[in-house]
Amino acid sequence: MNSQAPEPVAALAVEGLTAGYGGPPVIENVSIRARLGEITAIVGPNGAGKSTLLKAIAGLIRPTAGRVFVEGSEVTGQPAERLVRRGLAYVPQVANVFPDLTIRENLEMGGYSRKAGVRERIEQLFKLFPDLKGSAHRQANTLSGGQRTMLALARGLMVDPAVLILDEPSAGLAPRFQGAIWERIEEIRATNVAVLVIEQNTRETLRHAQWAYVLVLGQNRLEGPGHDLLNDDEVVDLYVGRLS
Amino acid sequence: MTAAILSLSAVAFTLEYAVTNVANLSHGEILTVGAYAALVVHQRTGSALAAALAAAAAGGLLALAMHAAVVDRFIRRGTPTLVIFIATLGLSFVIQNLLVIRFGAANVAYTIPSGAPFELGPFLWTAVDLEIIVSALAITAVLYLIISHTKFGKALRAVSQNRELARVSGINADVVASATWFLAGLVAGYAGFILAESVGTFNPSFGFGFFLITLTAAVAGGLGRAFSTMVGAIIVGIALEFVGGYVSAGYNLAFAFAILAVVILVRPRGLFVNARRSVFE
Numbered sequence: 001m002n003s004q005a006p007e008p009v010a011a012l013a014v015e016g017l018t019a020g021y022g023g024p025p026v027i028e029n030v031s032i033r034a035r036l037g038e039i040t041a042i043v044g045p046n047g048a049g050k051s052t053l054l055k056a057i058a059g060l061i062r063p064t065a066g067r068v069f070v071e072g073s074e075v076t077g078q079p080a081e082r083l084v085r086r087g088l089a090y091v092p093q094v095a096n097v098f099p100d101l102t103i104r105e106n107l108e109m110g111g112y113s114r115k116a117g118v119r120e121r122i123e124q125l126f127k128l129f130p131d132l133k134g135s136a137h138r139q140a141n142t143l144s145g146g147q148r149t150m151l152a153l154a155r156g157l158m159v160d161p162a163v164l165i166l167d168e169p170s171a172g173l174a175p176r177f178q179g180a181i182w183e184r185i186e187e188i189r190a191t192n193v194a195v196l197v198i199e200q201n202t203r204e205t206l207r208h209a210q211w212a213y214v215l216v217l218g219q220n221r222l223e224g225p226g227h228d229l230l231n232d233d234e235v236v237d238l239y240v241g242r243l244s
Numbered sequence: 245m246t247a248a249i250l251s252l253s254a255v256a257f258t259l260e261y262a263v264t265n266v267a268n269l270s271h272g273e274i275l276t277v278g279a280y281a282a283l284v285v286h287q288r289t290g291s292a293l294a295a296a297l298a299a300a301a302a303g304g305l306l307a308l309a310m311h312a313a314v315v316d317r318f319i320r321r322g323t324p325t326l327v328i329f330i331a332t333l334g335l336s337f338v339i340q341n342l343l344v345i346r347f348g349a350a351n352v353a354y355t356i357p358s359g360a361p362f363e364l365g366p367f368l369w370t371a372v373d374l375e376i377i378v379s380a381l382a383i384t385a386v387l388y389l390i391i392s393h394t395k396f397g398k399a400l401r402a403v404s405q406n407r408e409l410a411r412v413s414g415i416n417a418d419v420v421a422s423a424t425w426f427l428a429g430l431v432a433g434y435a436g437f438i439l440a441e442s443v444g445t446f447n448p449s450f451g452f453g454f455f456l457i458t459l460t461a462a463v464a465g466g467l468g469r470a471f472s473t474m475v476g477a478i479i480v481g482i483a484l485e486f487v488g489g490y491v492s493a494g495y496n497l498a499f500a501f502a503i504l505a506v507v508i509l510v511r512p513r514g515l516f517v518n519a520r521r522s523v524f525e
Contacts, residue, residue: 059411060408080408080411080412081412081413081414081415081416084412085414089412090412092408092409095406095408095409096409098401098402098405098409100405101398101405108398109399109402109410109413112395112399112402112413112414112415113414159414
């Protein structure tokens with residue numbers, strides 16, 4: 001294991017990660033990489049361990065084996081609150097805003113670990129998410145589903161992360177909001193962030209992803225450029241669906 | 245007056261709950277230990293101010309210890325809340341009996357010369373009454389400022405609403421929870437001092453009796469929400485004073501539980517939860 005970090009250093013490198021919730025491991029020996037300025041997707045059937053993988057990377061559960069690197073330095077086993085400071089932001093699928101805090105307070109909490117520039121960063125993010133600006137003093141629980149997801153993304157971006165991890169950002173949203181969310185994700189990617197995303201809408205996700213991994217039963221199965229996987233018969237049959 | 249003391253005790257209890265999701269059944273012992281600390285320091289120094297500070301400090305340290313030694317340990321292991329809840333009940337008995345060993349089970353008198361009563365508005369006041377009310381208002385105002393405006397206060401609310409999201413936002417939830425318990429302990433310890441002062445006598449189970457009323461007030465207002473809890477405490481406190489005045493103070497506890505039963509039937513999440521949003525949350 002001495003010859004790690006081949007080629008240019010990936011923003012996020014996960015090597016042989018094994019993790020679970022105390023019982024048998026949910027993910028086993030999973031390896032992925034995410035590069036700056038790219039969208040990296042993880043797809044796979046329900047129960048493949050996608051969310052567990054993200055939680056293990058974000059430091060919410062401790063991996064039992066394997067290593068995690070952020071921008072070349074090892075962060076394996078560090079708790080979530082420390083990983084944020086290393087440039088790794090995580091946006092959970094549900095319960096991803098503080099319901100009884102205002103929008104501004106939610107963003108302030110997102111920037112909790114920043115030494116300075118919280119106010120300026122909030123103003124920058126209001127430009128990216130203009131909807132939020134008008135309701136900065138409203139409580140998050142008064143927002144619609146789409147606005148709430150925007151707030152969740154903005155909260156994650158408060159730390160200027162190198163890696164932004166998104167757990168099903170468009171789940172449960174109306175199709176027109178899903179489009180808006182993907183537009184924002186593309187804009188975020190364009191600011192040289194490594195976006196790592198899992199999604200239930202596999203077709204849409206593969207369309208946006210520069211690189212994608214297929215996870216099955218907690219293990220790596222396939223990987224490749226999103227477009228190639230979209231044309232891969234096995235992937236289409238199993239996870240995208242021609243008919244079903 | 246009951247209302248003022250009750251609101252301090254209930255707010256402290258609700259803060260402990262807010263950051264850990266554990267109803268601390270040994271909360272009453274923080275008041276009791278505060279009262280004993282005040283008594284001891286008062287006898288040594290003769291200063292009521294020193295006694296008040298000692299009560300707060302003892303309460304703060306005790307709450308910090310409860311969190312570190314029992315509550316947080318269980319939370320880290322992922323123990324179900326009900327188990328932790330029972331553990332705090334055990335802790336309550338342990339502390340009560342340690343106090344019996346050290347101070348005896350009998351009532352001790354704690355009277356502070358309160359001076360001649362004077363009239364203010366429609367009521368008759370003593371200096372102690374005034375001290376209790378003014379200090380309770382001041383502490384409430386300070387708590388309000390801390391919780392609603394400081395970075396720590398916002399982190400406290402963030403941890404209370406979603407511990408996991410708070411952590412991925414970079415908030416060290418363990419540190420915030422410890423600090424919150426310490427703060428709650430300061431307030432509860434001081435509440436023990438003014439309660440002892442106003443009753444004039446206490447024993448090792450003194451705080452536990454008051455805790456049952458505290459629980460009523462906190463649940464009635466809305467557990468885990470500081471401002472709702474305070475309003476609930478004031479209503480329950482005033483109701484109890486009326487019962488004490490017109491019927492008998494002996495029925496206080498029965499009446500408090502009657503209020504609790506009605507609230508749980510009608511508004512199980514608390515009187516002021518989901519009502520118009522309070523400034524606190």
